[in-house]
Amino acid sequence: MPSINANGVELHYELAGPAGAPVVVFSNSIGTTLEMWDAQVPALSGRYRCLRYDTRGHGRSAVIDRAATIGDLAADLAGLLDALGIEKAHVVGLSLGGMTAQAFAVEHPDRVAGLVLMATAAFLPPPEGWEQRARTVCRDGMEAIVDAIIPRWFTPPFIETSGEAVATIRERFLKNDPRGYAACCRAIRDMDLREAIPAIVSPTLIVAGADDPATPVPLMEGIRARIIGAEMVVLPRAAHLLAVERADRVNQHLLGFLDTLTRVLSPSRSVDELRA
Structure with a gap:
């Protein structure tokens, strides 16, 4: 896989x-890698061009040992699309x-065909908690x-029955560079997109986990209320990494x-034509 x-x-x-199909770009959670979307690509790649990448400081992307903002991460995404001619x-x-996606949609409204925000936030205090984690x-x-993160990512039944996936x-998570992870913690610490996201004009779907302690449903509802026309679904039996835990339902809604x-x-191309 290239860089x-x-x-x-x-x-x-x-x-x-397929080349020429509509592009869907996936941006990963803090502490994960592009493989967190392993269940989505097979479901979508028959008729969509799926682009996954490791956020800076994660997986096999470069570690930039300096401060970063959510705006910087959105600029990374814009740069990736530019470099690939998308x-x-x-x-x-x-x-x-999802934070990166919100900032990108604000800064580059003409480049977003559709926006899907999962288990995310426009503002996630307290800042001292993120600084302590960093x-x-x-x-x-x-x-x-x-050992404190995993129980926030998955519900107890999933941890019990899907041990290999959780492992x-x-x-x-353990292979990530602490410096890259810390830089992203501090980007979240300093983020406040609440006043910016009402400018989002892209069709938007919001997906929340009913059992998510990290970005609970009321927090997601706050995003929905700020984006005109946004739709929201709440998945039962889902914690934070709902694209892994409830991949079937996520794929259905996607x-x-x-x-x-x-x-x-x-309108001139049917979905069946895109499958070809």
């Missing part, structure tokens, strides 16, 4: 699906990826927080949303 220079940052990415895309983000991983490593996510937009945006 490319985007916004001055070497970003690791993967493309799958003018417009559907943008899907979860957690930190300092802890820089001092003690990713191992110091992993894989845990292993990838395809329904994207296929509807495809019919509107490309």
Whole structure:
């Protein structure tokens, strides 16, 4: 899987699906890698061009050992699309990826065909909590927080019945560079998109987990209320990494949303034609 220079940052990415099909770009949660979308790509790549990438400081993307903002992460996404010659895309983000997606949609409204925000926030206090987390991983490593993070990402029944999947996510979390993770913690610490996101004009779907302690339903409802025309669905038996835990339902809602937009945006091409 290749890397490319985007916004001055070497970003690791993967493309799958037919050339010429509408592009769907996926932005990952803090502490995960592009593999968190493993269940979405097979469901979508028959008729969409799926672009995944590791956010800076995560996975196989470069670690930039300096302060970053959510605006910087949105600029990384813009740079990635520029480098790949992609003018417009559907943008899907979860957690930190959803924050990046919001900022990107504000800054580049003409480049967003559709916006899907999962388990995310426009503002996520308290700032001291994010600063403490950043300092802890820089001092003690990713191992110091992993056992507190996993129960927030998945419901107890999923942890009990899907041990292999949880173990894989845990292993990838531990492989992240603490400096890259800390920089993104501090980007969330300083983020406040509440006054900006009413400018979003893209068709928007919001997906919340009913059992998500990190970005609970009322927080997601706050985003929905600020974006004109946004739709929201709440998935039962889902915590924070709902694209993993409830992949079946996520894929169902993603395809329904994207296929509807495809019919509107490309009325001369049917969804069946895009499958070819």
